[in-house]
Amino acid sequence: MSGAGDDEDEPRRRRRSGPVTKGGDARAAKQLRTRVKTARGRKHSSQRWLDRQLNDPYVARARQEGYRSRAAYKLIELDDKFGLIRPGMRVADLGAAPGGWAQVALKRGAGHVAGVDLLEIAPIPGAILLHMDFTEPEAAEALKEALGGPADLVLSDLAPWTTGHKATDHLRIVALVETAALFAMDVLKPGGTFVAKVFQGGASHDVLDALKTRFDKVRHYKPPASRTESAETFLIAQGFKG
Incomplete structure (x- = not known):
C-alpha cells in the first residue's frame, strides 16, 4: 500500500499556508x-x-518551495491547526512516498523520521526510508528498528490500490486504517499523536472506539489543501494514554 502524494491549538506560533494565488479577481x-x-x-x-x-496552486507552490508533492501542504495545514510537530521529536511516516510529509516533518524540527512505502522513495537527508509493503508483518518490525525508540508522532498517508469494486475497496481502506492505528498504539510514547488519512466510511466504529479509549482527543479535519471533490479527510488522535 502506498502513500497518495498527489491524490490526490498550538503551543507555538501559527504559520499561514494557503495557496500562492492572491486577490479575488x-x-x-x-x-x-x-x-x-x-x-x-x-x-x-x-x-x-x-x-x-x-x-492547481498547491502543485505550483510545491515546485517553488521544493516539496515533492502537493500533499506536503495537507500536513503543513494540519500542523498549523493542531500543533503536531515539535523540535526533536521522533516521527513514523506510513505510506511515505514520494516523501513530502517526511520533508515537512524535518523542516519543522523533527529530530528523527522513519518512513515506509511500497513505492521506492528517493533519499531525503535526515530520514530513514524503507522500500517495503507496510501490510507485511516484517515491515512493522523493520520500521520500529528504524525509529530507534518510541515515536512521538505516527503519520499515515496510506491508500490502497483500488479495484473499482466499492465493497472490496471499502474493506481495503478500513483494513489499512486499522493496521496503522494498531501500529501507532504499539509504538507511541505517552502523550503521542496519531494522524491518518481516511475516506468516507474509512474507519470502523471499533477502531474509533479503541482510539477514543486510548487517546485524550480524537477528531476529524479536512485541511484546505485536500481537494473539495476528494472523499478524504484526516483523523487526528492526540494525547496517547499509553
Whole structure:
C-alpha cells in the first residue's frame, strides 16, 4: 500500500499556508489558467487530471518551495491547526512516498523520521526510508528498528490500490486504517499523536472506539489543501494514554 502524494491549538506560533494565488479577481485567474490541448487517444479522465495539475496552486507552490508533492501542504495545514510537530521529536511516516510529509516533518524540527512505502522513495537527508509493503508483518518490525525508540508522532498517508469494486475497496481502506492505528498504539510514547488519512466510511466504529479509549482527543479535519471533490479527510488522535 502506498502513500497518495498527489491524490490526490498550538503551543507555538501559527504559520499561514494557503495557496500562492492572491486577490479575488476571478477574471484574472481565468486569464492565467493554463489550457490543456486535447491529445488524440488521451482518456477524458487523464485530460481532467492534467488540467487540474497544471492549474492547481498547491502543485505550483510545491515546485517553488521544493516539496515533492502537493500533499506536503495537507500536513503543513494540519500542523498549523493542531500543533503536531515539535523540535526533536521522533516521527513514523506510513505510506511515505514520494516523501513530502517526511520533508515537512524535518523542516519543522523533527529530530528523527522513519518512513515506509511500497513505492521506492528517493533519499531525503535526515530520514530513514524503507522500500517495503507496510501490510507485511516484517515491515512493522523493520520500521520500529528504524525509529530507534518510541515515536512521538505516527503519520499515515496510506491508500490502497483500488479495484473499482466499492465493497472490496471499502474493506481495503478500513483494513489499512486499522493496521496503522494498531501500529501507532504499539509504538507511541505517552502523550503521542496519531494522524491518518481516511475516506468516507474509512474507519470502523471499533477502531474509533479503541482510539477514543486510548487517546485524550480524537477528531476529524479536512485541511484546505485536500481537494473539495476528494472523499478524504484526516483523523487526528492526540494525547496517547499509553
